[in-house]
Amino acid sequence: MKRGRVWKYGDNVNTDVIFPGKYTYSILEPEEMAHHALEDLDPGFAQKVKPGDVIVAGRNFGCGSSREQAATCLKYAGVQAVVAKSFARIFFRNAINQGLPVLQSEEAVDSIEHGGEIEIDFDRGSIKTARGDFSFPAFPESVMGILEAGGLIPYTKKKLEGK
Amino acid sequence: MGKTFSEKILGLKAQKDVQAGEVVTVSPDYILSHDNSAAIIKEFRKLGVKDVISPQKLVIILDHVVPAASEKYALNHKTIREFVSSQKIQNFFDIPFGICHQVFSENGFALPGKLILGADSHTTSYGAFGAFAAGIGRSEVATLWATDEIWLRVPETIKIEIKGELPSGVYVKDVILKIIGEEGADRANYKAVEFTGEAVKKFSLASRLVLANMAAEMGAKNGYFEPDEETLLWLKGRAKDEFKVISSDPDARYEAVLDHNISSLEPQVACPHTVDNVKPVSKAEGKEFHQAVIGTCTNGRFEDLEIAARILKGKKVHPKVRVLIIPASRQEYLLALKKGILEILVEAGCVILNPGCGPCLGAHQGVLAPGEVALSTANRNFRGRMGSRDAQIYLASPATVAASSLEGKITDPRKFL
Numbered sequence: 001m002k003r004g005r006v007w008k009y010g011d012n013v014n015t016d017v018i019f020p021g022k023y024t025y026s027i028l029e030p031e032e033m034a035h036h037a038l039e040d041l042d043p044g045f046a047q048k049v050k051p052g053d054v055i056v057a058g059r060n061f062g063c064g065s066s067r068e069q070a071a072t073c074l075k076y077a078g079v080q081a082v083v084a085k086s087f088a089r090i091f092f093r094n095a096i097n098q099g100l101p102v103l104q105s106e107e108a109v110d111s112i113e114h115g116g117e118i119e120i121d122f123d124r125g126s127i128k129t130a131r132g133d134f135s136f137p138a139f140p141e142s143v144m145g146i147l148e149a150g151g152l153i154p155y156t157k158k159k160l161e162g163k
Numbered sequence: 164m165g166k167t168f169s170e171k172i173l174g175l176k177a178q179k180d181v182q183a184g185e186v187v188t189v190s191p192d193y194i195l196s197h198d199n200s201a202a203i204i205k206e207f208r209k210l211g212v213k214d215v216i217s218p219q220k221l222v223i224i225l226d227h228v229v230p231a232a233s234e235k236y237a238l239n240h241k242t243i244r245e246f247v248s249s250q251k252i253q254n255f256f257d258i259p260f261g262i263c264h265q266v267f268s269e270n271g272f273a274l275p276g277k278l279i280l281g282a283d284s285h286t287t288s289y290g291a292f293g294a295f296a297a298g299i300g301r302s303e304v305a306t307l308w309a310t311d312e313i314w315l316r317v318p319e320t321i322k323i324e325i326k327g328e329l330p331s332g333v334y335v336k337d338v339i340l341k342i343i344g345e346e347g348a349d350r351a352n353y354k355a356v357e358f359t360g361e362a363v364k365k366f367s368l369a370s371r372l373v374l375a376n377m378a379a380e381m382g383a384k385n386g387y388f389e390p391d392e393e394t395l396l397w398l399k400g401r402a403k404d405e406f407k408v409i410s411s412d413p414d415a416r417y418e419a420v421l422d423h424n425i426s427s428l429e430p431q432v433a434c435p436h437t438v439d440n441v442k443p444v445s446k447a448e449g450k451e452f453h454q455a456v457i458g459t460c461t462n463g464r465f466e467d468l469e470i471a472a473r474i475l476k477g478k479k480v481h482p483k484v485r486v487l488i489i490p491a492s493r494q495e496y497l498l499a500l501k502k503g504i505l506e507i508l509v510e511a512g513c514v515i516l517n518p519g520c521g522p523c524l525g526a527h528q529g530v531l532a533p534g535e536v537a538l539s540t541a542n543r544n545f546r547g548r549m550g551s552r553d554a555q556i557y558l559a560s561p562a563t564v565a566a567s568s569l570e571g572k573i574t575d576p577r578k579f580l
């Protein structure tokens with residue numbers, strides 16, 4: 001369970017504003033990707049974000065490109081989780097595969113403002129904000145396994161070694 | 164109860180009876196990647212596996228930044244070439260060929276009834292030929308290279324019935340923009356989309372590719388057209404493998420059926436900065452712009468270049484507009500060359516670039532400065548996509564882009580027909 005500060009954004013936050021296309025083939029190190037996180041949406045974000053902060057957004061977060069850096073840059077910027085009303089499909093998979101929890105809860109999103117505090121309890125599947133407790137659907141076991149391993153690559157590596 | 168195409172193909176692959184909502188573990192027929200293969204190789208190496216398990220399934224096409232625009236891009240390409248030769252990957256297309264989705268299709272990998280996964284969101288394009296084709300991320304592709312296995316959720320399906328007939332000066336690009344504008348950028352999130360109806364039977368394969376390509380802009384996992392005679396004819400001599408057509412049952416269960424009649428459709432324009440911010444051209448007319456782009460995996464085929472040439476023939480583009488023409492592939496380029504289309508375009512003042520993604524993702528060949536406006540035939544107009552975050556991108560059909568290029572402002576193409 002960890003407390004975090006909220007960065008709140010609207011609907012349809014797309015992968016181009018999360019991680020601009022012009023960097024997709026020239027920046028390969030995750031730490032450097034983090035410097036450009038949300039650059040075209042909120043240019044101050046990358047400098048000010050603190051480890052444990054949480055992104056809260058509206059519908060269709062992560063729509064657009066399949067670029068996994070959109071998840072990588074947020075994770076390495078220190079973002080603990082993304083809470084949104086809904087996620088675009090590929091981003092949702094990419095985030096899990098990067099070990100970045102993505103939680104869907106309309107009510108939680110509506111109950112919190114930019115700069116507010118949020119607490120996420122992964123075991124209980126709940127999100128706590130100043131205005132209440134909200135549950136999010138528990139992850140299936142396989143997804144939890146990927147998140148706990150820190151992403152699909154370490155997860156698969158372990159599985160392959162175990163074979 | 165019958166089954167949808169998606170339920171059938173994923174069931175077939177998983178070797179069990181499945182319904183929408185279930186999760187299956189499957190092995191794809193082909194795995195696409197492009198310039199991002201360099202990053203995928205890096206992830207693949209972390210898995211501690213020496214060789215790709217099924218190298219014959221990999222299709223690697225260099226297209227995003229070709230030829231390399233900087234040392235970093237060059238190094239990526241070099242890494243990929245070395246990997247391709249060390250892993251004996253046969254299906255490799257180096258920089259002369261063009262945009263991955265076009266090259267993949269014309270080389271006969273996009274086949275009915277195949278399961279295709281690609282490290283690109285517009286992998287949905289291959290649904291134009293009756294394949295199940297979806298975009299995935301890099302970690303997943305790297306894992307597939309090592310294990311040949313992935314989990315997929317069987318999607319619910321939305322049927323889009325297109326009725327009526329395209330009016331003159333209106334094209335499938337207008338149809339899909341209109342649909343996305345009405346239904347919203349996340350209407351088909353996690354879902355499959357089937358395009359049916361009397362109108363789609365008349366659409367060329369190039370046009371079906373436009374719809375399947377842009378299904379991704381509704382959030383769709385995959386788009387689908389039932390293969391017909393035209394599909395089979397097109398695949399003759401191209402198909403890389405045997406295939407079997409898979410179709411939805413007549414009594415399949417759909418999440419929704421959306422009717423769209425196109426008979427009185429006007430040309431459409433998607434305005435900044437979302438693809439569902441769509442207006443009829445009459446509401447966007449007069450907007451001045453600096454750069455026009457006719458190309459990309461959405462609208463860079465011969466049929467698109469020909470439409471543009473018809474409008475630009477014997478005329479000159481507006482002196483304040485830079486018009487970039489990017490044929491989607493070498494094959495389309497050659498065809499346009501032989502038919503004199505490129506000559507018309509060059510004489511009109513257009514710049515012809517080599518087949519590839521060009522400035523579509525803002526990496527090279529015509530990125531935008533702050534305050535600039537582009538009118539493009541691409542599929543995405545997100546803020547910052549073509550360069551500066553303070554630039555604007557409008558999306559339209561090749562006809563609208565060509566007509567507007569003559570006037571230097573967004574223009575209804577119907578007055579040039």
Ligand code: SF4
Nearest residue numbers: 262459460520523524
């Ligand atoms: S043309 Fe644009 S949308 Fe198509 S594959 Fe290339 S970058 Fe992606």
